[in-house]
Amino acid sequence: MPDAAVLAAASPKKRGRPHKGEGGGLRAELLEKSAQLFRTKGYDNTTVREIAAAAGIQAGSWFYHFKSKQDILAAIMEQGLARSLAEIEAIARQPLPPCELLRQLVEAHLHTLLAPDHHFIAVLLYEWRSLDESSRARIVALKDRYEAVWDHAIAALHRSGDWAMPSQFDRLLIFGALNWTVQWYKPGSGVDVQQLARQAMLFILRTPAALEAQ
8 A cells, every 4th residue: 555644735746744724625625526537437437546636646645535445435425415414404494384395305406416516416326336335334324314304394295285196105206306317407408406496396296286385
């Protein structure tokens, strides 16, 4: 293994262990660049040298922050889910009518998927099988919490009567439809994420009545 203490900082002439602030910034940069590469090239087709080059550091320098490419993959998924979970849990704490709660969850989910600089959740969706067993427990715990927020919101909407034809598979069907947007949605196509979320709600609720009441 390369010497973990040898780390290139922002300047190519600078050597040695990074300062505290630099280290945190470099770790975030490594995660962002890795997520982008994993999304565009795939986890298996991305090399550690490509990750280092994208982050602008020496080939072995990233070992100071991660022991392996697998550790980077797990950190990407964990960080992406943690950020998204914090956002939707904040939404769920608000005293919102059930229909508005679901609309905000849909919009937040779509923004997480489709924002130009958001690669974390796409990696989670498409590289889940590449994650080793030892890392999955942490990710599954976050995933369960994320899904629980949706389950509570959907149950409240079922009870409200605003959902014309609810079913026991609603969350799975919603996620299937929303997650697939990464395959076809193009930024700048004339519909922004907020508008797309409204169209998604029309599709999900199967009636415009509840939305028109908002």
